[in-house]
Amino acid sequence: MQRKPILFVDVDGVISLWGFVQDDPPPGAYASVDGILHFLSATAGEHLLALREHFDLVWCTGWKDRANDYLPHALGLPEPLPWLEFGAPAERTAHWKLDAVTTYAQDRPAAWIDDAFDESCHAWAAERGAPTLLVATEPPTGLQAAHADALRAWAAALPRTG
Incomplete structure (x- = not known):
């Protein structure tokens, strides 16, 4: 049986939106998370539900296991979704999530949606032996239909094995 590719899902800037004009917010609502208000996208959930058909979703966020308490x-x-535990990066120049992402993904195809990729993320994606897609979001709008469409198209184009 073929395993689905992994989709690493960040929260802040993807699901929890920020930086938008307060007088003209995107669709969503405020939620209290450990006493801190977060503006949660009204559409991210439906996109993630649809993406579950094509991916194994994994929280890739500083929220760690708390993402499952609220989201x-x-x-x-x-x-609940599996989640990554982060340590200090092995390389001081690497993105703080890369070691955990690399360990979890192993040799599986993987996509990662985040608002804070840096050059080390792009280098990692280009050098991986397995198919890899980075999808960048903007914090005021987060996960949009175009991102979900691109992720589905990428997953559909992966070579079939097994």
Whole structure:
């Protein structure tokens, strides 16, 4: 049986939006997370639900396991997701999430949606032996239909194995 590719999902700037004009917010609502207000996208949940058909979703966020305390219910996801534990990067020049992403992904195809990629992320993606896609979001709007469409198209174009 063929395994689905992994989709690493950041939260801040992807699901929890910020930096938008307060008088003209995107669709969404404020939610209290550990006493801190976060503006959660009204559409991110439906996009993630649809992407579950094509990907194994994994939280890739500083929220770590707390993402499961708040987000599945708020986004309409049917169950908690696996999540990454981050340590200090092995290289001081590497993005702080790269070691955990690399370890979890191993040799599986992987996509990663985040608002804060740097050059080390792009170099990692280009050098990986498995198919890899980085999808950058903008914090005021987060995960949009165009991002979800690009992710589905990428997953559909992967070579079939198994």
